[in-house]
Amino acid sequence: TEEQLAHSQRLEAVGQLTGGIAHDFNNLLTVISGSLQLLQMQCQDRPEAEALIASALRSSGRAAELTEKLLAFARRQRLSPCAVVPAQILRELDLMLHSTLDESVRLRIQCPEDLPAAYVDPTQLEAALLNLALNARDAMPRGGDLLIAAEERRTGARSASWAPAAGRYVVFSVIDTGHGMTPETLAHAVEPFFTTKGQGRGTGLGLSMIYGFVKQSGGHVQIDSRLGYGTRVELYLPVLRAGDAAPTAEPAGATAPAP
Numbered sequence: 001t002e003e004q005l006a007h008s009q010r011l012e013a014v015g016q017l018t019g020g021i022a023h024d025f026n027n028l029l030t031v032i033s034g035s036l037q038l039l040q041m042q043c044q045d046r047p048e049a050e051a052l053i054a055s056a057l058r059s060s061g062r063a064a065e066l067t068e069k070l071l072a073f074a075r076r077q078r079l080s081p082c083a084v085v086p087a088q089i090l091r092e093l094d095l096m097l098h099s100t101l102d103e104s105v106r107l108r109i110q111c112p113e114d115l116p117a118a119y120v121d122p123t124q125l126e127a128a129l130l131n132l133a134l135n136a137r138d139a140m141p142r143g144g145d146l147l148i149a150a151e152e153r154r155t156g157a158r159s160a161s162w163a164p165a166a167g168r169y170v171v172f173s174v175i176d177t178g179h180g181m182t183p184e185t186l187a188h189a190v191e192p193f194f195t196t197k198g199q200g201r202g203t204g205l206g207l208s209m210i211y212g213f214v215k216q217s218g219g220h221v222q223i224d225s226r227l228g229y230g231t232r233v234e235l236y237l238p239v240l241r242a243g244d245a246a247p248t249a250e251p252a253g254a255t256a257p258a259p
């Protein structure tokens, strides 16, 4: 169901965010408990101080257990890129959106069958596109047009710091005719926990998660929005190159991860 999808997306986002932090935090905890143990040895004749140190040690032990759990959780989120056929991913997305969007949203999917494969984690890509489609739906409470498209683009030498690096990309676009964003919202949209949706409706993790995943995949995210007109989000993902992984005709969910 949509609720389950939203929940698993939230978990993925939390996983990505915590993974990096948990690792550094664990190192700091090692320093803290090491210092406390040294201090404990120096305080053997002061029972009050010793009790406080023992309490601090117990807490840092618990914190270490917690970060270990977070790390274990985050490790499951590691990307497994493989050859992803754009038309195939979009067919699956089409099926998922069919049961999620109501008729007021006119969905169109455009994808040439002969696009090159992208080298990306199919599960994460599917989650990202779904997230973008749900954002588009949320921006069109009274309905509108939603176009999801894929095409190949070759980019030349980088013209500006925000432009993608030179290369061959499969570009996935999600374009809506919704309420759009103010320049202010657009400037903050990718920040973790930034949301304009009400309490309990938005997590503010969707775009930040997508941004992180695309960057990690060697790609680029481009967001354009005009208040009152709509929004276009483009995900540039690198085209599969010889030596990445063997192309595969398997459905996205069943593709083998790269070694």
Ligand code: ADP
Pocket: 135, 136, 139, 176, 178, 179, 180, 181, 185, 189, 190, 194, 195, 196, 197, 201, 202, 203, 204, 205, 206, 207, 208, 230, 231
């Ligand atoms: P959430 O959807 O939980 O709010 P996101 O990170 O996905 O978190 O989006 C952050 C914010 O960016 C949204 O709250 C909204 O203000 C804005 N936004 C995202 N996508 C769109 C869109 N398609 N149209 C208009 N605004 C959008």
